[in-house]
Amino acid sequence: MFAATIQAGGFVEGLVWLADAVGVEGALFVGITFLLAGLLATGIGTGYGTTVAFVTLFFPAGVLLGANPTLLFGAILSGAVFGDNLAPVSDTTIISAVTQDADIGGVVGSRFKYALIAAVPAFVLFVAAGSAMAGIDVAGDARSIFVANSEPAGLAHLASLGAVIATALYGRHIIEAISWGIITAVVLNVALGLAAVSEMLVFRIPTDAPVGDVTFLPVVETATDASEVGVGGSIYSGAAGFFSISILILLIIGGVWIMVRGGAFDALLEWVLESVATTVRRTELSMVGSVALINAAITINTAAEIAIAPYVARLGERFNVNAYRRANILDANTAALGYIFPWSGGVLVGFEAIRTQVLPEYEWFTAAMVVNPADVFPYVFHGWLLVAVFVIAAWTGFGREYTIDRVPDEVTTL
Amino acid sequence: MSLLEKYLYGWRRRSSRPSFDPDETHRVILTGFDDATATARARVGDSVLRVDGTTREHVDTVARVRVKEFDEGAAQGRAELLEVVGEPVY
Numbered sequence: 267m268f269a270a271t272i273q274a275g276g277f278v279e280g281l282v283w284l285a286d287a288v289g290v291e292g293a294l295f296v297g298i299t300f301l302l303a304g305l306l307a308t309g310i311g312t313g314y315g316t317t318v319a320f321v322t323l324f325f326p327a328g329v330l331l332g333a334n335p336t337l338l339f340g341a342i343l344s345g346a347v348f349g350d351n352l353a354p355v356s357d358t359t360i361i362s363a364v365t366q367d368a369d370i371g372g373v374v375g376s377r378f379k380y381a382l383i384a385a386v387p388a389f390v391l392f393v394a395a396g397s398a399m400a401g402i403d404v405a406g407d408a409r410s411i412f413v414a415n416s417e418p419a420g421l422a423h424l425a426s427l428g429a430v431i432a433t434a435l436y437g438r439h440i441i442e443a444i445s446w447g448i449i450t451a452v453v454l455n456v457a458l459g460l461a462a463v464s465e466m467l468v469f470r471i472p473t474d475a476p477v478g479d480v481t482f483l484p485v486v487e488t489a490t491d492a493s494e495v496g497v498g499g500s501i502y503s504g505a506a507g508f509f510s511i512s513i514l515i516l517l518i519i520g521g522v523w524i525m526v527r528g529g530a531f532d533a534l535l536e537w538v539l540e541s542v543a544t545t546v547r548r549t550e551l552s553m554v555g556s557v558a559l560i561n562a563a564i565t566i567n568t569a570a571e572i573a574i575a576p577y578v579a580r581l582g583e584r585f586n587v588n589a590y591r592r593a594n595i596l597d598a599n600t601a602a603l604g605y606i607f608p609w610s611g612g613v614l615v616g617f618e619a620i621r622t623q624v625l626p627e628y629e630w631f632t633a634a635m636v637v638n639p640a641d642v643f644p645y646v647f648h649g650w651l652l653v654a655v656f657v658i659a660a661w662t663g664f665g666r667e668y669t670i671d672r673v674p675d676e677v678t679t680l
Numbered sequence: 681m682s683l684l685e686k687y688l689y690g691w692r693r694r695s696s697r698p699s700f701d702p703d704e705t706h707r708v709i710l711t712g713f714d715d716a717t718a719t720a721r722a723r724v725g726d727s728v729l730r731v732d733g734t735t736r737e738h739v740d741t742v743a744r745v746r747v748k749e750f751d752e753g754a755a756q757g758r759a760e761l762l763e764v765v766g767e768p769v770y
Contacts, residue, residue, distance in 0.1 A: 365769070366769060367769040371683070371686065372681075372686055374686075375683065375686030375687045375689070376686065376689065378687050379687075379691050526770065545696065546696045546725040546726050576770045579768070579769050579770045580768075583709050583711070583768045583769070583770075584709075584711050584712075584723065585711070585723055585725055586708055586709050586711065586722060586725070587725075589769070590690075662693055663693045663695060663696055664692070664694075665690045665691070665692075665694070666693075666694035666696075667694065668694070668698055668725060669706075669707060669708055669709060669724070670698065670706040670707070670708060670724055671694075672681070672689075673707060
C-alpha cells in the first residue's frame with residue numbers, strides 16, 4: 267500500500283526528473299540507473315515494483331541515450347536486488363527477521379556491510395561495461411521521454427520515506443512506521459496535487475445503486491460499465507496484489523510444518539549434519555547452496571524464503587550461529603537469485619513490462635530490442651557479487667556472529 | 681546498541697573456533713547430548729562446551745551458562761547451567 271501510494275504520487279517521475287536535471291548520459295547512465303533503482307527499492311521495499319517502474323520509465327530513455335539494453339536491464343534488476351535485500355520494509359527482509367527471531371533494525375544494520383561490499387564493485391562494473399558494450403543506434407529524442415515522464419514534485423515523497431524511517435528510529439512497531447508513511451504520502455499527494463484521492467482509494471458504484479447521489483464524495487465514482495464496479499486505487503490494489511501470494515505462502519507454511527511435525531525435516535537435517543554440515547564453515551556454505559536450490563525451484567522469492575527458513579534456522583542453531591547471520595544468509599541469497607535465474611519472478615516481471623508496455627508504447631522500439639531473460643542473467647552484477655560475498659564470508663568467517671556475541675531485540679523493532 | 685553501532689558491528693573475521701574465559705556467562709542453545717559424560721553440550725561454531733547440571737531433556741533449549749574451563753587447543757570446555765531461558769525458533 268505504501269509503495270503503490272508513493273508511486274501514484276509520482277516518486278519515480280521525481281527520480282526521472284533528477285536524472286535529467288543532473289544531465290546523466292552515456293556510460294554513467296547505466297551506473298546511475300543502478301543507484302536510483304536501488305534507492306527506490308530500498309525506500310518502497312518492493313523489487314518487483316521497482317523493476318516495473320524503471321523498465322517503463324528509465325529503460326526506453328536509456329536505450330535512446332545509447333545504453334546497451336541488456337546491460338541496462340541488468341542494472342535495473344541489480345537495483346531491485348539491493349533494495350529487496352536491504353529495505354527495512356521489504357517483504358523478504360521482514361520474513362528473514364521474523365523466521366530467524368531477530369529484530370528488523372538489527373538485521374538491516376548487520377547486512378549493510380555485505381550489501382555495501384557488493385554494491386561498490388557492481389557500480390564500477392556497470393560504468394565500465396557501459397563504456398565497453400555497444401548500444402543500439404536508434405533515431406529518437408531521449409530527452410523528450412525524460413521530460414514526458416518527469417515530475418519534480420514527486421521527490422516530495424522523500425518525506426514519506428523519511429516518515430517511515432524516523433518513526434521506526436523512534437522505536438515504533440514496523441506496522442505503525444509504515445502506516446505513518448502511508449498517511450504522509452496521502453497528505454502530500456492531495457496537498458501538492460500529485461494524485462487525486464480517487465487514485466488512492468475509489469469505490470465505483472453502479473448507476474442504480476440504492477444509496478442516492480454520493481458521487482460528491484472524493485472516493486466515490488459512478489461506473490459507466492458493470493465490469494468497472496468495485497474498489498480500486500493504490501491503497502486497495504497495493505494490498506490486493508498480495509492476496510494470491512499470501513494464500514500461496516500459507517500453503518507453503520502448512521507444508522513446511524507438516525514436514526516438521528512428521529519428522530521428515532529432522533531426518534533431512536540429521537543427514538545433512540552427518541554428511542555435509544560437519545563444521546561451521548561447511549554449514550554456512552550449505553545454507554548458501556540450499557537457499558540457491560530452493561530459489562531455482564520456487565520462482566517467487568518470498569515463497570522460496572519462507573520454505574527454506576526453518577531449515578536455515580535449525581541448521582544454524584546447531585552451531586549457535588546468531589539469528590542476524592542466519593537472516594542475512596537467507597535473505598541476501600534469496601534476493602539475489604530471485605533476479606538472476608532467467609525463470610525467476612523478478613526477471614520475468616521486467617521482461618513482461620518491456621514486452622507489453624515499452625514495445626507498444628514507442629514506434630522506434632522494435633521486438634529485436636526486447637531483452638531475453640536468458641541473456642540478462644550474467645549482467646545482474648550486484649546479485650552475483652552479493653552471492654560471491656556470502657560464499658567468501660562463509661569460507662573466511664567474515665561477519666560471522668554466534669549466539670554468544672549479542673542477543674537480538676524484539677522482532678518487530680527497527 | 682545504538683543505530684550506528686548496529687551498522688558498524690561485525691566488520692571483521694570471526695574464528696570458526698571461538699574461545700571462552702572462565703566465569704564468563706553466555707546464552708547458548710544446547711545442541712546435543714554427550715553419553716560419555718551424561719551432559720548436554722553447546723556447540724558454538726566448531727568449539728564445544730559440555731554443560732554440567734543438564735540432562736537429555738535440556739537438549740534444544742536456550743540456556744544461560746557459566747564457563748568453568750576452556751582448552752583453546754582442543755576447542756573444548758566445561759560450563760555449568762544457570763537457567764533455561766527459552767527454546768530455539770523452530
